[in-house]
Amino acid sequence: MARQQKTMAAALSKGEQTRAGIVDCAKRLFYEHGYDGTSFTDIVEASGLYRGNIYHYFKTKDDILQAVIDRHLAEFSGLLDQWAQQHKEPKARLLAFLNMITGRKLELVQYGCPIGSLNTELGKDRRDLQEAARALFDLFRDWLAARFVELGHQDDAESLALHLLGRAQGIAVIAHVYHDAKLLKRETAQLQAWIEAQ
Amino acid sequence: MARQQKTMAAALSKGEQTRAGIVDCAKRLFYEHGYDGTSFTDIVEASGLYRGNIYHYFKTKDDILQAVIDRHLAEFSGLLDQWAQQHKEPKARLLAFLNMITGRKLELVQYGCPIGSLNTELGKDRRDLQEAARALFDLFRDWLAARFVELGHQDDAESLALHLLGRAQGIAVIAHVYHDAKLLKRETAQLQAWIEAQ
DNA sequence: AGAATAATAGGACAATCATCCAACAAGGTA
DNA sequence: TACCTTGTTGGATGATTGTCCTATTATTCT
Missing domain, CATH: 1.10.10.60 (Homeodomain-like)
Structure with missing residues (x-):
């Protein structure tokens, strides 16, 4: 039953x-x-x-963290699939990534990026756990890189993906430090222009 | 005596x-x-x-942190003065900021940005202390903004300064997460080109 | 229905944490 | 010399931490 x-x-x-x-x-x-x-x-x-x-x-508490990381992985993985279904154009898919950021601007301004802040914290003293948390970055890196491949950037797809991830992280850090949602909007708009230029 | x-x-x-x-x-x-x-x-x-x-x-331990922040402020403030003395051209001064990043790449890759990671940690649960730590960002923001004013960007000097700070933070986060000094060099080189285009 | 397994309840554990105190030594000042 | 401020020593404090038992109850499977 x-x-x-x-x-x-x-x-x-x-x-x-x-x-x-x-x-x-x-x-x-x-x-x-x-x-x-x-x-x-x-x-x-x-x-x-x-x-x-x-x-x-x-x-242990570490086991809980691993489960939380797995949950994050599952949720974000579902999001990525969703974007791939909703949009067929590579650039539209990349813009969906930016839409997630602007859509979550309130929590980002208040608590920072869940992936970035977790990795930053664990990177200090818990290298073992940070390696597990890094999988969250890998998930986005690989998905974004696949989009850049679709755009014809076979050779530097991963570099472009990491560039985009880094830009997003920087935006999250500054917007969080200054609790500034407008800055987040302004900077993501610039990133949008960058994507459309690729 | x-x-x-x-x-x-x-x-x-x-x-x-x-x-x-x-x-x-x-x-x-x-x-x-x-x-x-x-x-x-x-x-x-x-x-x-x-x-x-x-x-x-x-x-208290919080008092020690405040003293550490003050020490950071004093040291970075000294650095900024030094750059202003060594370089007269605004762009050269901005490039000195990037040189600091590449010059400290090993520790950045290992521990992340001292300012960014401190603010990120304190932003989680210690808003009072994060406000104090934010002064470190203010120091750089104001100095960088002054350089953009020198370059003729009176109206968006602060936006440009925060953009540059954000880019630097993003680079530090990704380079730290992936322990990748080459990525840090590659991305700072892009930032250098961006500065020279301003 | 009965046996086996899963889940709940509640407390106890040693270790570690930031904080604090009171007695003591050192060093400069009057 | 006597005095007073500054610095040192070493331990004690209560609160909180993560971890771990052992009964008892509920659920699931045969």
Whole structure:
């Protein structure tokens, strides 16, 4: 019975729901307060569980982070597929990437880029975890590079992808530091022009 | 006697030396391990003091951070003055900014930008401290903007300064995430061309 | 229905954290 | 010399951290 439910779209067992809820809360908390700034207690309280219970799902805090990274990967991966379906022109697909940025400008201004700030934090003292978080950059880098290949830039597709990623990161950092949504709009508009010139 | 020594250039009293040593160690530790990743014990051990002694100089860890920010401000401010003296042409002065980045590429690749990563970390959970750390960005923004005014961009000098700062931040983030010094060189070369086109 | 497994409840653990204190030594000043 | 400020030593503080038990209850499978 439960096996059959699993084949259905959104039918999760009770445990799977709890686990997903923990990852949801942790994802938000890690984004808003950082990995180190979020304690086990914070996650426990946010997900409405008891201390010991969460340990039934994740052995360590690092395991929770890995699950959060996997969740991010799944969500962004879904977004990329969506963009590829919605737009057929390479440039239109690249512009969808910029639309995500402007569409999320409020949270970006308030908390910075979830991928960039996570990597920056983990890069300081947790190189092992940063390697896992780097996969999020890889995901975008490869997808963007594929678009530049579509545009005929076979030789420097990866360089262009990393250039675009870097520009986006820089915009996020400055917009976050100065809590300036207008700056974010202005700079993404410049990036848009850059894409259209490729 | 001690009063007279203070009027001399590099004559610090014993206490002032100890205090400067604490700030030195904290500056390095905060950069390499982050603010939250550095404990009081770490600072105490790195500066070769005893636990209680450090409290004689700084009441709280936040006070140490403020002193570290002030130290950064003083050092970068000295750098900016130096560049202004060494170069008279506005573009040459702007290129000196890029030379700092390429000159520090090894530490940038290893630990990221000291200003950017500090602001990113503090922006998560310590808005009060991030406001203090933002002064480091202000310092560069204002100096760069003054150079763009010299180049005749009176109206959008600040926008151009923030654009340049953002580009530099993005380069630092990506180069750090991928530990890629070549990427840093390649991207700064593009920024150099951008400056020369202004 | 009964057995096996998953999930919940609640507390305990040692370690580490920033902070603080009080006694002590040193050094310059009167 | 006596005094007072500055600096040193070394430990103690309570709060918080991540991790880990052990019962007990709920769910799932046969």
